[in-house]
Amino acid sequence: MLSEQSTPVVRATLPAVGAAIGEIAEVFYGRLFADRPELLRDLFNRGNQANGEQQKALAGSIAAFAGLLVEHPDSRPDAMLARIAHKHASLGITSDQYKLVHRHLFAAIGEVLGDAVTPEVAAAWDEVYWLMANALIALEARLYQEPGPPEGGTWRELEIVGRHEETPDAVSLLLRGPDGTPAGAFRPGQYVSVQAELPDGARQIRQYSLCGAPDDPHWRITVKRVRGGADPAGEVSSWLHEHARPGDTLTVSAPFGDLVLPDGDGPLLLASAGIGVTPMLSMLHHLAARGTTRQVLVLHADRTPADHAHLDEQRRLVASLPDARLRLSYEEAGAGLPEEASVGLADVSTLDLPAGVTAYLCGPLPFMRGVRGDLLRHGLPAHAVHYEVFGPDLWLAGE
The missing domain is CATH 1.10.490.10 (Globins)
Structure with a gap:
């Protein structure tokens, strides 16, 4: 005070x-x-x-x-x-x-x-x-x-044991501890920092959501390439796309982040756009592993189906839940438009939201501002809307 x-x-x-x-x-x-x-x-x-x-x-x-x-x-x-x-x-x-x-x-x-x-x-x-x-x-x-190390001592080396090209601009990396030990527990929705040593000697740090199952012994992150030419904005994602291969090691932090799925049985809205799908995947894996009967509405927006990382996995996870619905929106139809999809911008105002729903948002800031505004106009209280920002939190700066 x-x-x-x-x-x-x-x-x-x-x-x-x-x-x-x-x-x-x-x-x-x-x-x-x-x-x-x-x-x-x-x-x-x-x-x-x-x-x-x-x-x-x-x-x-x-x-x-x-x-x-x-x-x-x-x-x-x-x-x-x-x-x-x-x-x-x-x-x-x-x-x-x-x-x-x-x-x-x-x-x-x-x-x-x-x-x-x-x-x-x-x-x-x-x-x-x-x-x-x-x-x-x-x-x-x-x-x-919580993770155990002393103040500031959050880093350790993890081995890359798998790599999968999700889309032309998104690659998933599977990580485990040294000598095959489990990477460790995390809460659905959390992220880790990855430290990359770049050609000029700088050790730049970026955050990536853990997008696998929280009880899996491996950690999985998905890195979307940020294309910017000489702009340093994409220097770590480009380095990981070009150099991170199975057998290599990465310097990775303990899991952090407060956009985490709480226990309970209330209805959920998981709304994402672009690479913001990643924390929602770990939440869906968590819900599926526990056989939840919660109402779950999943909304995702992307440019085209081909740009939608983990599309098939997201559809499969939603289908495994007994009371879940999936709504997909694409700016362009592209090829292979899923049956759950429509062409155009995501429109939350058309959703039939259950009473007492708690919303989790992740994606570009304009998307989250728009969804949050629609939810508040829909009558959802502000405390029921949670969000995660990749990069600096400009939400308050733009209010």
């Missing part, structure tokens, strides 16, 4: 800080990487830095957190904090790095806002920062305890 003396200061300065937070974020990252260039090389996603998405995500999260502290002083945005904490834990972020961020962030605030940053203003926003940082540090400490 924000202190009584800081609340009016933050409320009064939030419009000015919010208007400048994008510039502040840009200056902050410039200072941070000048001081610690290895962070850009080996920790931060160079593609998201190049296209500005990481700056937007940082700006959106700080402004949103400050706004919630002012408008809802007796509550804490746990959903937003949990999503950030899981991403940080999957990267091996440590508590001491928050001090480094604080130093460069507040130097950037002073550089951008100048004399407007009085001692009173600096103290109030310092309080905002440490309320957010300490909440994240506590959440991340609990997450590190």
